Amino acid sequence: MSVAKKQYKRITVKSLVEMKANGEKISMLTAYDYTMAKIVDAAGVDVILVGDSASNVMAGHETTLPITLNEMIYHASSVVRAVERSLVVVDLPFGTYQGNSKNALDSAIRIMKESGGHAVKLEGGSEISESVSRILTAGIPVMGHLGLTPQSIYKFGTYTVRAKEEEEAKKLIEDAKLLEQLGCFALVLEKVPAKLAEQVANSISIPVIGIGAGGGVDGQVLVTHDMLGMTHEFNPRFLRRYLDLFSEMTGAFKQYVTDVKSRDFPNEKEQY
Ligand SMILES: Nc1nc(=O)c2c([nH]1)NC[C@@H]1CN(c3ccc(C(=O)N[C@@H](CCC(=O)O)C(=O)O)cc3)CN21
Numbered sequence: 048m049s050v051a052k053k054q055y056k057r058i059t060v061k062s063l064v065e066m067k068a069n070g071e072k073i074s075m076l077t078a079y080d081y082t083m084a085k086i087v088d089a090a091g092v093d094v095i096l097v098g099d100s101a102s103n104v105m106a107g108h109e110t111t112l113p114i115t116l117n118e119m120i121y122h123a124s125s126v127v128r129a130v131e132r133s134l135v136v137v138d139l140p141f142g143t144y145q146g147n148s149k150n151a152l153d154s155a156i157r158i159m160k161e162s163g164g165h166a167v168k169l170e171g172g173s174e175i176s177e178s179v180s181r182i183l184t185a186g187i188p189v190m191g192h193l194g195l196t197p198q199s200i201y202k203f204g205t206y207t208v209r210a211k212e213e214e215e216a217k218k219l220i221e222d223a224k225l226l227e228q229l230g231c232f233a234l235v236l237e238k239v240p241a242k243l244a245e246q247v248a249n250s251i252s253i254p255v256i257g258i259g260a261g262g263g264v265d266g267q268v269l270v271t272h273d274m275l276g277m278t279h280e281f282n283p284r285f286l287r288r289y290l291d292l293f294s295e296m297t298g299a300f301k302q303y304v305t306d307v308k309s310r311d312f313p314n315e316k317e318q319y
């Protein structure tokens with residue numbers, strides 16, 4: 048029999064493509080755990096990315112390279128349990144899809160089966176086209192990721208803006224068209240000139256979601272801990288901080304220490 052209807056209509060990969068066609072911008076933020084995902088979902092964010100930035104933000108690694116498939120599945124399954132409306136996209140971590148399309152398919156299937164996520168994201172263009180295609184054969188939606196691709200940091204050496212030179216810009220446009228042709232439902236463009244990003248968005252019909260890629264694209268993504276001001280040392284130009292939670296939380300923790308030391312906490316009402 049019919050269960051009470053959910054209040055929200057779920058976001059699907061189709062809704063995102065429609066949003067682009069209708070000129071509605073797409074909002075995307077990261078989450079790595081149940082409690083944060085509940086809040087992000089309740090706020091009406093369209094897409095929740097279980098990013099491999101969890102390697103930095105959750106585990107304290109210097110790069111995204113060390114995080115494992117099992118760790119990504121743990122984060123993603125926690126997020127999926129919280130979400131009612133948002134589309135949940137999960138990063139395939141470094142070493143689980145490059146250079147071997149069977150390995151890529153196995154990794155994507157494990158994510159879908161063990162976490163309940165709705166789609167996977169892979170970094171790269173023509174180099175990983177076989178992996179993208181093979182994952183798509185299983186009916187798993189794929190989001191691309193071009194421009195600054197942090198899993199390749201040791202190839203480039205820096206996190207500077209990408210595709211400033213003609214040759215790299217040309218490859219980026221070709222890669223974006225290739226990913227669309229292969230069947231990706233959307234694309235992240237990270238830290239590239241705004242003009243180039245807008246050009247990419249205008250030359251394909253799948254949504255382009257930017258981070259440090261200007262306002263001419265079809266949506267925006269940020270790392271939630273960055274936009275909340277929790278990651279104090281991370282200060283790229285593209286980041287807008289909506290709260291200064293590092294200061295707010297430090298203040299609360301200091302007050303707690305003071306209250307414990309002074310015996311103010313717990314009071315009469317806060318005990319049995
Ligand atoms: N907390 C966090 N936020 C992110 O956006 C993020 C991660 N972690 N980890 C994975 C990747 C790495 N990303 C990055 C990393 C560095 C810059 C960056 O602009 N870094 C320097 C400039 C470096 C340079 O120009 O050489 C900066 O201005 O902070 C941008 C995105 C985006 N992702």
Ligand SMILES: CC(C)C(=O)C(=O)O
Nearest residue numbers: 077098099100235268
């Ligand atoms: C920055 C976004 C796009 C990402 O890939 C991540 O958070 O891992």
Ligand SMILES: [Mg+2]
Nearest residue numbers: 098099100138
């Ligand atoms: Mg990532």
